[in-house]
Every structure is written in structure tokens, then in C-alpha cells.
Amino acid sequence: MANEVQKTGGEVARNEETRDMGPTFRPATDIFEKDDVVTLTIDMPGVVPDSVDVSVENRSLTVRGTIEAPVPEGYRRIYAEYAPGTFERAFSLPDTIDADKIDATHRDGVLTLTLKKSEAAKPKQIKVKAA
Amino acid sequence: MLNYGLSQAQWDPFAELRQLQSQMNRMFEGGGRSQRAGDGNWPPVNMWLGDDSVVVTAEMPGVGKDDIDLTVRENTLIISGKRNPSTDDDDAAWHRRERPSGEFSRSIRLPLRVDPDKVEARAKNGVLEIEMGRPDAERPRKIKVKAS
Numbered sequence: 044m045a046n047e048v049q050k051t052g053g054e055v056a057r058n059e060e061t062r063d064m065g066p067t068f069r070p071a072t073d074i075f076e077k078d079d080v081v082t083l084t085i086d087m088p089g090v091v092p093d094s095v096d097v098s099v100e101n102r103s104l105t106v107r108g109t110i111e112a113p114v115p116e117g118y119r120r121i122y123a124e125y126a127p128g129t130f131e132r133a134f135s136l137p138d139t140i141d142a143d144k145i146d147a148t149h150r151d152g153v154l155t156l157t158l159k160k161s162e163a164a165k166p167k168q169i170k171v172k173a174a
Numbered sequence: 175m176l177n178y179g180l181s182q183a184q185w186d187p188f189a190e191l192r193q194l195q196s197q198m199n200r201m202f203e204g205g206g207r208s209q210r211a212g213d214g215n216w217p218p219v220n221m222w223l224g225d226d227s228v229v230v231t232a233e234m235p236g237v238g239k240d241d242i243d244l245t246v247r248e249n250t251l252i253i254s255g256k257r258n259p260s261t262d263d264d265d266a267a268w269h270r271r272e273r274p275s276g277e278f279s280r281s282i283r284l285p286l287r288v289d290p291d292k293v294e295a296r297a298k299n300g301v302l303e304i305e306m307g308r309p310d311a312e313r314p315r316k317i318k319v320k321a322s
Contacts, residue, residue: 075260075271089233123220137278152301
């Protein structure tokens, strides 16, 4: 369910194009399923909610967000464990997911995507008629 | 990265090799994005130095303001708290679980002693910024040279 897209050379080419935006990070992601809903929880600290980009193309779901890390005024950096750049990750949507019913919220630097299974994929009871 | 003018559609075995290498690097360096919250290395921090103050910024997405505890003593800052998992539901089926959760505590040594009364913390989009000032008595003073 919502497997990660296996990329070939494309990632290398994209890094070349987006060099000005700094490195690209793969955000840590939780995926869980309950009833007819699949939820993706994606860590995107430092990303402004308005700049988060969620797109679906050819059953591929891509999330992207630019980290905004302003330098505190009058300060110089003396130690660093994380760097500004871009969060990006792609997932492949199985046919059972309705691509038109994806809900996205962003709070405290966490992007939450709610995916619903399509009506056709839901289990159905078939009544046996008496002959 | 060199491309040798090849179009993207053409298969480049070296591109795949480079990609594998960068993936491995990312896996090992972790980039501060480790999987466990309780190992003393979470959250990842950056440190900034000013004239009479120091700023620590920490990436802690998903941790609400009320779940963060800050302790400042002399030249040590302790960031602790609790990060809730994506769901508490036991019936949920997990497909992927990469985000660290649980209780965390991280002790950070500062390059100067700070005044606990001069601490200001702000949280924005999952990044916590803690600004700490040096005690007045320890500010460097200019000493005028008198003419004899």
C-alpha cells in the first residue's frame, strides 16, 4: 500500500536542476491503515504550510516542501546538525486508492495526508438469491 | 554531477551507481534524522552565537508547545519532552514507521554561561528557537585607558 516509487537516473538529473535550493532530503514518513483510510504522516520541519506541494500524476503521489531556515539576525552559526534544503518524496498509489479524495493538513511541521479507498475497492456483500 | 550530454532517457549505469552511493551515505550519516527519539540525539540542533547571547534551533516536528520542557543551568541547556506516535490505535495496520516517537531528553553544552531569566523560546512550523542571554555581570566590558 502506497509503496515508495523506485527511482532510476531521474533523481540525479533533478538534483542538478535544483542545486540552488540546497540538498534534497527524504522526509521520515509513517504510513498506517485503518478501515478504509490510509494515513501518511510526513515530517517536514521548517516548511511553511503554504509552500507544501502535494501532487498526483500517473498514480504517483509526490510531496515537496522547501525548508525555510532564516539565520537569526546578528548571529553566526557555530554548530549544525541539520541544513536547509528541500524535502521531497514520492509514493506510488495502488489502484485501490481514490486519487481524487486526498486530504492534506500541515501542523507543527508535520504533513498529514489522508487517503481513502475507492468505492470499487471496498469489500461488498453479495446476497444469494433464492432460485 | 557530470552528465556527458546524455539524455535522461538513456540508461546511465553510473547514474544508478551514484544514486546508490548517495542513498547509502544518507542512510549512514542519518543527517540528524535518526529513528529513535530516546537515544539522546533527538532533536537535531543548530547553534548560533551572537555578541552576548546564543541561539539554539531544534527540528522537532509534531511536538506541541505544551509537550516541550526546557531547563537552563549555567552553560547547559536540556530539551526534553514527549513526541506522540502518529496513531495510538492498536487496530491500525502499519506499512511504514520511520518517525521517532516517545520521550526524549537532550543535553546541549553552550559556549557561554547564560542567565535563566534571559531565555526566550519560540516554536514555528516544527522548529524550536531558544534564545539565551549571558548574565550582565559576565558581559565583556571595555576598559578605558586613562592618560597618566
